[in-house]
Amino acid sequence: NAGVTQTPKFQVLKTGQSMTLQCAQDMNHNSMYWYRQDPGMGLRLIYYSASEGTTDKGEVPNGYNVSRLNKREFSLRLESAAPSQTSVYFCASSVGQAGVDAFFGQGTRLTVV
Amino acid sequence: QQQVKQSPQSLIVQKGGISIINCAYENTAFDYFPWYQQFPGKGPALLIAIRPDVSEKKEGRFTISFNKSAKQFSLHIMDSQPGDSATYFCAARLNQISFGAGTTVTVRA
Numbered sequence: 001n002a003g004v005t006q007t008p009k010f011q012v013l014k015t016g017q018s019m020t021l022q023c024a025q026d027m028n029h030n031s032m033y034w035y036r037q038d039p040g041m042g043l044r045l046i047y048y049s050a051s052e053g054t055t056d057k058g059e060v061p062n063g064y065n066v067s068r069l070n071k072r073e074f075s076l077r078l079e080s081a082a083p084s085q086t087s088v089y090f091c092a093s094s095v096g097q098a099g100v101d102a103f104f105g106q107g108t109r110l111t112v113v
Numbered sequence: 114q115q116q117v118k119q120s121p122q123s124l125i126v127q128k129g130g131i132s133i134i135n136c137a138y139e140n141t142a143f144d145y146f147p148w149y150q151q152f153p154g155k156g157p158a159l160l161i162a163i164r165p166d167v168s169e170k171k172e173g174r175f176t177i178s179f180n181k182s183a184k185q186f187s188l189h190i191m192d193s194q195p196g197d198s199a200t201y202f203c204a205a206r207l208n209q210i211s212f213g214a215g216t217t218v219t220v221r222a
Contacts (some may be wrong), residue, residue, distance in 0.1 A: 004156070040122070042115065042202055042212035043157065058209065090156050098209050100147040104156025 004028050006091050006105035013081045013112045021076040022106050023091030027091065031094045032074035033058075034066060036087040047075055050097040081112045083102065116140060117205050119213030127221050132190040134216045137182060148177065148188050149212075151200045158212040159189075160201070193220045196216035 007022045007045065030051045035043040037056060038105030049068040053087075066076045074093075078085060088109050094102035119136045120121075126132045127197045147162035152190040163177045163186070170177045174197075176189045190197055198220045 002161055040214050042117075042119075045209055046211070048209065059211075065121045092156070100145055100162050100204075100206060100210065101159045102210075104158065106154065106156055 004091055004093055004103050006089075008108060009015035010105065010109050011111070012079075012085075013110065015082060015107050015112060017081050018077065018079050019081065020078075021091070021110075022073070023075065023088055023105060024073045025091075025093040025103070025104065026072065027093060029093035029095055029103075030069070031097045031102075032068065033092045033094075034064070034074070035090045035092065036060065036085075037090060037107070038054045038087050046076065046089075048097075067098065077106070078110075083112045086110060088110045115214060116211040117203055117213040119203050119216060121216060122214070123217040123219070125219045125221060126190075126193045128193060128195060128197040130193050130220075132188075132197070132218050132220070134201055134203065134218075136187065136213050137183075137185045138198045138205050140205070140207065141184070143207050145206040146177070146179065146186050147204050147206070147210070148175075149204060151215075153203065157202060182183065183221050190218070193218075195220045195222050 008041045033048040034046040047066040048054045052071045087109045091105045094103040148160045149157035150160040151157040174191045179186045198216045
């Protein structure tokens with residue numbers, strides 16, 4: 001009964017380093033999303049995958065890439081981390097595209113120094 | 114810029130009191146208006162949602178009031194309890210979900 005699992009939970013990177021945030025869901029959902037949450041900004045959509053094999057840019061895609069590895073897994077990659085990417089990242093999934101009843105993971109707190 | 118404007122940024126209410134959070138939007142094409150609740154260290158979770166053709170929806174102690182002509186909607190938490198202390202986000206859906214900035218609610222015992 002895991003729902004949406006994100007790894008890692010915490011990460012500190014140096015400017016210019018790369019890393020991949022992993023996300024997996026076990027609910028057989030079609031759509032998956034990556035958001036970032038910053039104080040006073042709410043959640044902003046980075047990328048989404050409406051179904052297996054498709055990915056699309058959200059509101060703030062610059063500096064990120066994604067891969068929908070299969071129906072369960074959706075990863076987010078930072079190729080060259082910048083301090084402006086310090087944030088809490090949430091992965092979510094839903095049955096249909098833009099489902100309001102999306103399930104969210106517990107988040108990854110990323111600090112870029 | 115945010116498509117959904119939310120206020121206040123934070124509020125403190127006594128146990129048993131009413132918490133009110135307000136949101137406003139401009140895009141009349143939004144087709145669904147959800148509210149999310151987020152506890153510290155957790156992801157947001159859907160609390161309650163309303164369609165724009167409905168003026169009010171109530172689920173337990175949580176009520177959404179929707180004013181289509183004013184392009185505003187609000188969340189009322191009746192009989193607020195310490196367990197309601199959380200951050201609440203309003204949102205609106207078009208092709209994707211746009212979130213408000215969030216309101217941190219603290220309920221004092």
